[in-house]
Amino acid sequence: MVLLVAVPAGAVVRPFRLPEAVMAVSAAGIAIATGPIPPAHARGEAEQLGPVVGFPTAVLVPAHCCDAAGGGIHSPCDAYAETPYDTYPMTDSPQKAKVPAWRRPTDGEHRWQVAAVIVLIIAAQLAEPRRFTIHPHWLLPAVEGTFLAVLVLSNPGRINRESVALRAASLTLAALASLANAWSLALLIAALLEGHEGGSAGALLLVAAGIWGTNVAVFALWYWEFDRGGPVARAHAHRAQPDFLFPQMQAQELVSGDWEPAFFDYLYVSCTNATAFSPTDTMPMSRWAKLLMLMQSAVSIVTVVLVVARAVNIMR
Structure with missing residues (x-):
């Protein structure tokens, strides 16, 4: 009875931090020596349990010795799992494939996506009624077209050329498009509040749709220009921390290793x-x-609430 109490108590207390097996083996030896367990019975139990205990012992003891020496059997897997993407060597070795494209230097994205959207912005500005634009009507579209031509001619293929002048031109183009759209929205709201607009629901909705669509494209430009320092900085992997967390960044095992955000992704976010x-x-x-x-x-809410509400009232 004393042994039955002492063995579990010793396993819990572990005096001198001794392993639990020390108490169990000591108690078994005392039981065999004093007579409660016959030696023949103990020998038979040892023959049956020997293979069961010996196999894991043969595996775990060498593994523990290797771990204690600093190079255990689990070390390579643990080291790989804990290695951040930023510490992988940027080489052409198979190790590079483990780093997602948005975190390593790439060739950069193509110019045509953003150029096509800017052309649509210019076309929408030219199509707006003159009373909702900055005069002369053609001034801002012409300036924006000039900036776009400079950017395309200077870097026509992929956007990966580091240049302060090109960066400034690209930001200026986005600012001009924002100014033109904000001006048109302000004039439209002022006209609605003063009662000068509202003769035709269809015409009012077309103007509002143009302003709303331009708003989507303009903010997509800003997201694209500023995320992780802009398209050129993303191509050269200057910054690892994203300003926009895309779902592909959180489920990398479900997307291609070559995926990285392009202008269309920012256009989708804006929409x-x-x-x-x-x-x-x-x-x-x-x-x-x-x-x-x-x-x-806020801009979208104002456009939808004021313009659509006024258009519905006109139709009634």
Whole structure:
């Protein structure tokens, strides 16, 4: 009875930090020596349990010795699992394939996507009624077209050339497009509040649709220009922390290793934010990204509430 109490108590207390097996083996030896367990019975139990205990012992003891020496059998897997992407060598070895494209230097994205959207922005500005644009009517579209031509001619293929002048031209182009659209929206709201607009619901909805669509494209430009320092900085992997957390970044095993955000991804983010008035599948991670999405949602709400409500009243 004393042994039955002492063995579990010793296993819990572990005096002098001795292994639990020390108490169990000592108690078994005392029981055999004093007579409660016959030696023949103990020998038979040892023959049956020997293979069961010996196999894991033969595996675990050498593994423990290797771990204690600094190179255990689990070390390679643990080291791989804990190695951050940023510490992988940027070489052409198979190790490079483990780093997603958005975190390593790449060739950069093609120019044509953003160039096509800017052309559509210019076309929408030219199609707006003159009373809602900055005079002369052709001035801002002409300036934007000039900046676009300079950017395309200077870097026509992939956007990977580091240049302060090109960066400034690209940001200026986005700022001009934003100014033109904000001016048109302000004039439209002022006209609605003063009662000068509202003769035709169809014409009013067309103007509002042009402003809303331009708003989507313009904010997509800003997201694309600022995320991780811009398209050129992303191509050269200057920054590892994203300003927008795309779902592909969170489920890398479900996408190609060559995936990286392109302008269309930012256009999608802008469109969903303008329609839902909040982020959907892509989360803003930095304060400037949250501020931009907040501003875009506010512009969309104002456009939808004022213009659509007025158009519905006209149709009635």
